[in-house]
Amino acid sequence: MWTMSDDDDFVETPPSSEQAGPSSTQQAAPSPASTGLTDTPELTFHLGDQFSSFAELEKKVTAYSSAHFVQLWKRDARTIEAAKKRVGKIASKMSDVLKYHSVKYCCVHGGKKFATKASTRTSSTLKQDCGFRIYLVATQDGSSLEVRSLSLEHNNHAASEALFRHLPQQRRLPPEVQAEAVAMLRLRPDKKLLRERLESSTSNVVTLRDLSNLAAKSKKDNPRNNLQAAVKMLQDNYKATVRLLSDENNELRALFLQDEAMKKSFGDYPEIIFIDATYKLLETRMSCFLVIVEDGNGESEIVAAGLFATEDGDTLRWFFDVFKELNPSWDAIRIVMADKDWKERKVVTELLPQASLHICAFHTLQTFRREVSVRKLGISKPEQEMALDLLQRMVYAQNEDEYLQLYEVFKSSAPKQVLDYFDLNWHNIRHEWVMGLKWSCSNFFNSTNNRAESMNAKLKDIVMRYSSLENFVTDFFCFVHTTRKERSHKGAILLQKKRILKTTDEDYSRYCNLLTPYAFQHVKRQLDRSADMTVDTSNGALLTGACTCAFRVAMLLPCCHVLAARRQLGLSKFDDSLCAPRWLLEHYMESREELLLQESRQPEAVRVDRREQQPALSSHQKFRKASVLTGRIAGVLSEVSTAKFHNRMAVLEALLQHWMNDEEVHLTTEEYPLAPQEKTGSAMGNGESGILCALTPVGFKEAAVIPSSALPSNSAAACASAQMPESVSQAQIAVSIAPDNADCTVINSESHVKATEATCGDRPNPLPATLSIADVKDIKLPQPMRKCGRPKGHSLTVIGIPKKRKRNADRGPFRSLPISEKKNAVLTWLVGSAAAASALNGLEEHEVEVNPALLHCAILDESVDINIAQSYFTDDGWLAVCNTERDDIRPLPTASRRMAVCSQRTSTSRQVERACAKDSSHVYPGIAQ
Known part of the structure; x- marks a missing residue:
């Protein structure tokens, strides 16, 4: 019954004894039969119970939940401050320890049902119309909270300890356990083992999703991609020298890092360096560029690292300029090992003129296989195979004479297309890729870039894919320090242990003590x-x-x-x-000892270099610069959903159309809400205004095209963004198209714009402007890119072709095959696959192969019973099988037919069978031997 109280608030009062009947839902406590539990006075609620503080109430609610295995939640509540507007007389008397004027607890399976839309995706809810409730209101004097109404009976769900322990509120770990779990998750353990440990130590139900949520929460709590924090970490924690390169828009283009130990390693072993880049380590999609050397014990060492937003010529030039500045031994470099596909090979040859640029043999063969193809050069398959064979022999030529002999054969036998391709791209640089010619440069038998590839693979085992900048720095130096100290330990053991040789020759011992x-x-x-x-x-x-x-x-x-x-x-x-x-072993040990001392030295101050505006570019330089940008656009488009992809492709197509019409387009964004009927659709306007993507989801940005007649002149439009007031948001910038009368050259492919050095001239190399460390905080990192879909690359081979699913070659012994497979195998051996497919209609005599030279000997194995296939033959056909001469069977695994013999065997034939069965396993692995 609801009555009006003195403070004009409706409250539910208990019914009188005359009013209370069997149909009343207000009971003092549920019966044991209804809940299966026996309540004690301390672990249940009654009408009229009062609590002097909210903390006391919460303590009672928690104890009740644990005892009865139900999860309660505050369905409705009115704070004291809110109650002063309606019941000011009582609320003004209440103490702050009560916190609420009224509060209603419900079962987690009860409470009000929320309306759902018909278009909502399939989901689930805990709401099951449970009628459990406890309603408390402040007393008239405001001194306590009193139970005014309650219903302790649960409906439509079971209340058990097993189900109760799986609720999210009960699975929540204590703060100290959460901190321990987060610390262990940073070590990337097996989550199943970690889950088992946490569950045994806390008695809570812990799921793998709980651990994933903890890891995700810790990532959100920590700063991500803060350049200033990352630079400070590099200097303070790792004593690294840091150089930054920004562009005219103050956006980060590259980062160079090198600690003192890396400088010492390069100074000790500068003769050959290996350079390579690895990708997808940072969520900003910056590539990680490594410079690696080979030490005196044949092991690889990282001596410099860089993060590149784009791998263009100017960025690589800046990187090697900084490398030369910090490493005076750069002029001792004799060999640079890289890939043939590396974009800016000329930068290395210009900045390191004393060094020879070598091409990895593996990538050389890979490039030959990709470029000398039937599709690209229009040659036949036999011509391709012949050309690739000669090219491979030229790669492994031991000297110049052997190469020239092979080259003469190649010129006389290779198709003209292949010869033209080879002469244009490879013949004149043979000293970079022919094995024997590379040895003459003292390359220590390093013919491939496997050292860099191996280092990249090991680094990816430590650094997670798409890490933040801070996590990358931490994991990168964890890998570097661990590798460095392991090798220092190995060197210490070399000095303390004497190597024992089996020979008594003194010269062996002396060389052993001298060398690593x-x-x-x-x-x-x-x-x-x-x-x-x-x-x-x-x-x-x-x-x-x-x-x-x-x-x-x-x-x-x-x-x-x-x-x-x-x-x-x-x-x-x-x-x-x-x-x-x-x-020398002595030189090696000195370098290892000094490496550990170098780690404690103070680093140099951070320097920020700004790329100045460059003069006019040649057509080839414009093409290369535009190719880098379009490549980044393609990468962004490949990561979004299909709807966004088509929407953005339409914008690009419209942009291309205007440029082909020699119209200048100024692209901006605009944000506006949609009507309800438009939120599920997507359209493309083709009207007079030229608006693109007219219908976009709320909160998404729109790209629009406005006619040039509605815009100011070219000069005003060009600087519109610079003159925009600060009050205008980034989502409200105008979009314009202004005609341009300047000549326009359409470039279709790189081959159309290849210019010689004489016409293009030397590439400009402006000196960067040095900024102070205070400017680091103003430099903007590339925006992180969201991952969409499955990780790419797992279904490709090392050279980028789709992996073929391996068939189960080992089908097991013949005796273990199902009867249907046995029959099919025997029929195929006897008559071939085509005739076996029609075997249900009966096999005639002419379909049986009776020439022993064309039959395979796999059928001779003792475990093969050919009689299981007799039902598929006519009488004449089976007679032809039994009359085949078994002694004439040739034990060749390449035969195209199979043969069966009758069950009668002689001692001589068994010897033939054993010999044949041994060979037959190569063709049919399931044959038991």
Whole structure:
């Protein structure tokens, strides 16, 4: 019953004894039969119960929930401040410890049902019309909260401990346990093992989704992609030297980082560097560019790293300029290993003129396979295979003479299209990709860029895909420091342990003590070869190490010819002058010890370089610059949903159409709400105004095109954005098209704009302007790109072609196959697959292959019972099978037909069967041997 109280508030009062009947829903407590529980006075509610503070009420509610396995929530509540507007007399008397003037608790499965729309996607809800409620209102004197009405009976759902423990409120972990879980999640453990540990230590139900939510929440709480914080971390925590490059719009173009240990490693081993970039490590889509060297023990070391927003020539030029500035030993670089597809090869040759640029052999073969194709060059398949075979032999040519011999054969046999392609792109740079010619540059037998590829793979094991800038810095230096200290430990063990050799030759021991383990393994093989070798020692050149063999030239270590010459002349084979200093154990250990000391040195101050406005570009430079931008646009489009993709493609097509008409387009964005009937559609206006994407979802930005007649002149339109007042939001900028009478050249492909250096001239290389560290906070990072769809790349092979699903080659033993597969196999062996398909109609005599030379011997295995296929033959057909001469069967695994024999076998035929069954396993792996 509801009555009006003195403070004009409706309250529910308990019915009198005459009014209370069996149909009343207001009960003091549910019966044990209705709930299955026995209530105690302390763990239940009664009408008239009063609570002097809200904390006391919450404590009682929590105890009741735990005892009865129900989750309660505040369905309705009115605070004291809100109640003063309606019941000011009582509310003014209330203490702040009560917090609420009125509050209503309901079961989590009850409460008011919210209306849903018909178009709402399929979902679920906890609401099941449970009638449980506890309603409390402040007393007249405002001293406490009193239970005015209640219903403790649950409807439409079960109340059990097992179900109660799975509710989200009960799964919530204590704050200290959450902090521990977040710390362990940062180590990226197996979530199943972590879930098991947390559940056993807290007795809470913990799901894998709970752990994922914890990890996502920790990412939101931490700052992401804050350039100033990342630079400070690099300086304070890792003592790294940082250089930044920004453009005229104050946007970050590149970041260079190098710590003192990296500088020391490069100074110790500068002869050859490996350069490569890896992608998708940062959510800003900046590429990670690494410079790697080979140390004295044959291991790879990172000596510089960069983050590039775009890999254009100017950015790479700036990177290597900074690298040369910070590393005085840059002029000792003799070889730069890179890929053939690397975009700006000329930058390296210009900035490192003393170095030879080598192309990875793997990427060379990969490029040949991609470019010398039937589709691209219009050649036949046999011509392609012949050309690729000769190209591969040229890649592995040992010297110039061998290469020229192969080249003459190639010119006389390769199609003209292939020869023209090869002469244009490869013949004149053969010293960069022919194996033997690269060895002559002392490349330490590094013919591929596998060191950089391996380093990238290891780095991706530590750095998560699409990390924030801060997480990338932390994980990157975690990888660098771990690798560095592991190798320092290995070096310490080398000094404390003596290597034991099986030979008693003193020269072996002396070389072993002089060289690193990696270098000694090479020299040891040369010592072994020189023991039985005889060489010409008449000119005496070999005694000084003047040997032209591939090993001596490539490794700068004593070769077998030099060692054999010294042995023939009665000299000791040991000579430390024959070994390059980089391979000495003493040099290696000194460099490892100094690396650890370099980590504690203070870094240099951060410098920000700003790229100045460049002069007029040539057509080729314009094309390359535009290609970088269009590539980024394609990357953005590939990540969005299909609806957005088509919408944005329409904008690009309209933009292209106006440019082809020699009209200047000024693109801006506008944000406006949609009518309800427009929210589910998408249209493209083609009217006089030229508006694009007229219907877009609320909150999305629209690109529009306005006729030039409605716009100011060219000069005013060009600077419209710069003159816009600050009060105008970014979503309300005008869009304009202004005609331009200047000549316009349409560029269709890169081949149309390839210009020579004589016409294009040297690329400008303006000196960057140096800014202060205070400007770091004003530099803008590239915007993070959202991931859409499945991760790409997992279904591709190393060269980018779709992976073929591997068929289950091992079908198991023949005896284990189902009877249907056994019959099909035997029929195929006997008559071929085409005739086997029609076997249900009966196989005639002429369909049986009776020539033993064309039949396969897999049918001879003892586990094969050909009688299971007899029902598919006519009488004459089966007779032809049984009359086949088994002794004439050839045990060749390449036969195209199979053969069956009758069940009668002689001792001689069993010997033939065993020999044939051994060969047959190559064709049919399921045959048991």
